[in-house]
Amino acid sequence: MSPRRSRGRRLVLVAVAAVALVLAACSEVDNNGQNSLQPKGPQAEKIHNLFVPILIIAIVVGIAIIIATVFLAVKFRYKKGVNENPKQVHGNTRLEIGWTVIPALLLAIIAVPTVATIFDLAENPGPSALQVTVEGKQWWWQFSYPDAKVVTADEMVIPTGRDVFVKLTACDPKTGPTVTCNVIHSFWVPELAGKKDVVPGQTNTLTLNADKPGTYLGQCAEYCGLSHANMRFRVIAKSPADFQEWLSEQQQGPVNALYTTDADGKQVPAGPTQKLIVNTFACTNCHVFDDSSQVAYGPNLTHLASRSTFASGSYPLTRDNLVNWVKNAPSMIPMSSQGCRLPPGDGICVGMPSFIENTPPGQQSMTQQQAEDIADFLLEQK
Numbered sequence: 398m399s400p401r402r403s404r405g406r407r408l409v410l411v412a413v414a415a416v417a418l419v420l421a422a423c424s425e426v427d428n429n430g431q432n433s434l435q436p437k438g439p440q441a442e443k444i445h446n447l448f449v450p451i452l453i454i455a456i457v458v459g460i461a462i463i464i465a466t467v468f469l470a471v472k473f474r475y476k477k478g479v480n481e482n483p484k485q486v487h488g489n490t491r492l493e494i495g496w497t498v499i500p501a502l503l504l505a506i507i508a509v510p511t512v513a514t515i516f517d518l519a520e521n522p523g524p525s526a527l528q529v530t531v532e533g534k535q536w537w538w539q540f541s542y543p544d545a546k547v548v549t550a551d552e553m554v555i556p557t558g559r560d561v562f563v564k565l566t567a568c569d570p571k572t573g574p575t576v577t578c579n580v581i582h583s584f585w586v587p588e589l590a591g592k593k594d595v596v597p598g599q600t601n602t603l604t605l606n607a608d609k610p611g612t613y614l615g616q617c618a619e620y621c622g623l624s625h626a627n628m629r630f631r632v633i634a635k636s637p638a639d640f641q642e643w644l645s646e647q648q649q650g651p652v653n654a655l656y657t658t659d660a661d662g663k664q665v666p667a668g669p670t671q672k673l674i675v676n677t678f679a680c681t682n683c684h685v686f687d688d689s690s691q692v693a694y695g696p697n698l699t700h701l702a703s704r705s706t707f708a709s710g711s712y713p714l715t716r717d718n719l720v721n722w723v724k725n726a727p728s729m730i731p732m733s734s735q736g737c738r739l740p741p742g743d744g745i746c747v748g749m750p751s752f753i754e755n756t757p758p759g760q761q762s763m764t765q766q767q768a769e770d771i772a773d774f775l776l777e778q779k
C-alpha cells in the first residue's frame with residue numbers, strides 16, 4: 398500500500414471514531430429531561446413536526462453544496478503544465494437567477510407551515526385550560542394559580558392531558574418595584590413547549606400540555622445576571638386527580654403557624670424558631686411562611702416541604718442542603734447579596750443574603766443550631 402493511501406485510510410478511521418463518539422453522546426442526551434427532539438406533549442409535538450421536515454431540507458441542501466464544492470474544487474484544481482489563469486467570467490444571468498430563485502422558493506415553502514404553526518401555538522386554549530401566572534425573578538421562578546389562589550416556586554405542578562395557559566411576566570407590581578424586575582428571562586421546558594421571553598412590563602403567553610405524568614426540566618434561556626445558569630425549574634405533571642389533591646393541599650394553612658395571639662391580643666411569633674424567623678433574622682422581610690396565596694419578594698415557603706427541590710431547582714430539598722442554604726445561601730449559588738439584610742428595594746441586594754458572612758453592624762450572625770432549627774421548622778411545612 399502506498400504511504401498516501403494508508404494515510405487516507407487512517408483519516409477515515411479517525412473520522413469514523415469521531416462520529417461514533419458524537420453519536421454515543423446522543424444516547425446520554427436522550428434522557429437528560431431537556432431533549433427538544435423528544436416531544437412529550439401536543440405543543441412540543443407540533444414544533445417537532447415542523448422541525449424535522451425543515452431539518453431534512455437543510456441536510457439535503459447542505460450535502461448538495463458540500464458535494465458541489467468538493468467536486469468543483471477537484472475538477473478545476475491546479476494542474477501542472479496547464480495555463481494557471483482560469484477563464485475570466487463576469488456574471489452569468491442564468492446562474493444568478495437560479496441561485497436567487499431556488500432559495501427564495503425554498504424559504505417560501507418553509508414559511509407556509511412555519512407561520513401556520515406560530516399562529517396555531519399562539520392561540521388561546523380557552524376557558525377549559527388551567528391558568529398559571531409565571532414570574533421570572535433574579536434568580537428563580539414563581540408560579541401562581543389565580544383561580545385556586547395558590548402561589549409556589551421552583552416547581553410548576555400541572556395536570557396531564559390538559560392545556561396549561563401560562564402568563565409570563567418578569568415583574569408583578571404586587572411584589573413592589575425592585576431592581577430585579579428589570580431583567581429579561583426566557584421560559585423554556587424543551588420537552589413540552591418552545592421558548593418564550595419573559596419581559597418586564599409585558600405579559601407574554603404560552604400554552605403547554607404534558608401527555609404523561611412525570612418531571613420535565615426547565616431552564617431560564619436568556620442571560621439575566623449572575624445566577625442565570627442556576628435559574629432552573631421543574632414542571633411536574635400529575636394525573637388530574639393527583640393534581641387536584643396537590644392543589645387542595647397547597648390551599649391549606651401552614652402546618653406550623655408563624656404567629657399566635659398573646660394575652661393582650663397582640664400578634665407575636667408562635668415559638669422560639671418563629672422568633673428567629675420574624676425578629677432575629679427578619680426572614681419575613683422577603684418570604685411568606687403562613688399563607689400560600691401571597692406573593693413576596695422571595696419564594697413563598699408556606700408549603701416548602703411539599704417540593705422536592707429548592708434554590709430554583711438547583712438543590713434537592715435535603716436537611717443538609719437546607720441548613721447550609723439558611724446559613725449561607727450565596728455560598729451555594731452566586732448572588733449579589735453581600736452584606737444585605739435589608740428589605741429589598743434599595744437596588745443593591747439581589748438574592749438571599751448570607752447570615753454568617755458580611756454581617757452588618759448591629760445584626761446577629763447565625764449559629765449552626767439556629768440554622769438547624771429554622772431548617773427543621775421549614776421541613777415540617779408540607
Ligand code: CUA
Pocket residue numbers: 533534536581582583617618619620621622624625626628
Ligand atoms: Cu433568568 Cu436567565
